[in-house]
Amino acid sequence: MSHNKALDNLTREQLIELLEIYSKNWLAADGIWFQSVEKRRGMEEAMYHDVEIWKKFTVVEALKLKKFLHLPEHAGLEGLAKALSLRFYANINDDEIRIERNTLFYRMVDCRVQTARKRKGMEFHPCKTVGIVEYGEFARAIDDRITCECVSCFPDITDETCCCSWKFTLVEQEVKTK
Structure with missing residues (x-):
């Protein structure tokens, strides 16, 4: 794999x-x-x-991270946590990830998008609709057994302590018997 040679001299x-x-x-x-x-x-x-773009981009991002992390087909919530922590905006937003049994809770404590819109005097981005697609498709690309639901996201804020909050559940597939 070739790379930008200018990177070789950076610390x-x-x-x-x-x-x-x-x-x-x-x-x-x-x-x-x-x-x-x-x-x-x-x-x-x-x-x-926005929804149309995220339907595709989030899957591309997830699959590239899944490959980079060498995650198995069914990476589970631990795999999802690893992938979420390496997303592009994980480098510039403040977030929290917590796993309890078969559920992963993801909270975006501070979001650069909403902060920038507020600073510019713009209305908040109504990101719940996009978030449902973005996070749901990202999680399914990591492990198709994971479902996603919105806990709090503009315009439906239920948690004032964060910009948005999401709940991912690992649904074990039932073994069918004859």
């Missing part, structure tokens, strides 16, 4: 800083296209395209 700290820069750039590109559609065509049209 570990510089590589980590560069990864944060790349993550911020990725998020900026995501926000710029969204706000362009939002401004020209309205929130409903922007949300439609």
Whole structure:
């Protein structure tokens, strides 16, 4: 596999800083296209395209991380936790992951998207619809036995201590007998 030779001379700290820069750039590109559609065509049209993009991108991201982490087909909640912790925006957002029995709780404590929109005087991004697709498809790509449900996400906030909260459940498949 070839790589950018300029990376060879960077220290570990510089590589980590560069990864944060790349993550911020990725998020900026995501926000710029969204706000362009939002401004020209309205929130409903922007949300439609956001959902369509995340249906595909989240699976691509999950499968690349699954391969990178050498996760098995059924990686379980531990595999999902590892993959969630390495997502692009995990480098720039503050989140928490907790596993209890067959459930993983994921909380986005601080979200750069909502913080930026607030700073610009914009209404919050109604990300629940997109989040259901994004997190649900990501989890299924890691392990098709995992289901996802929204606990709290704008505009349906039930937990004021975080930007959003998600619940992933590992549903063991029943063995069918004749």
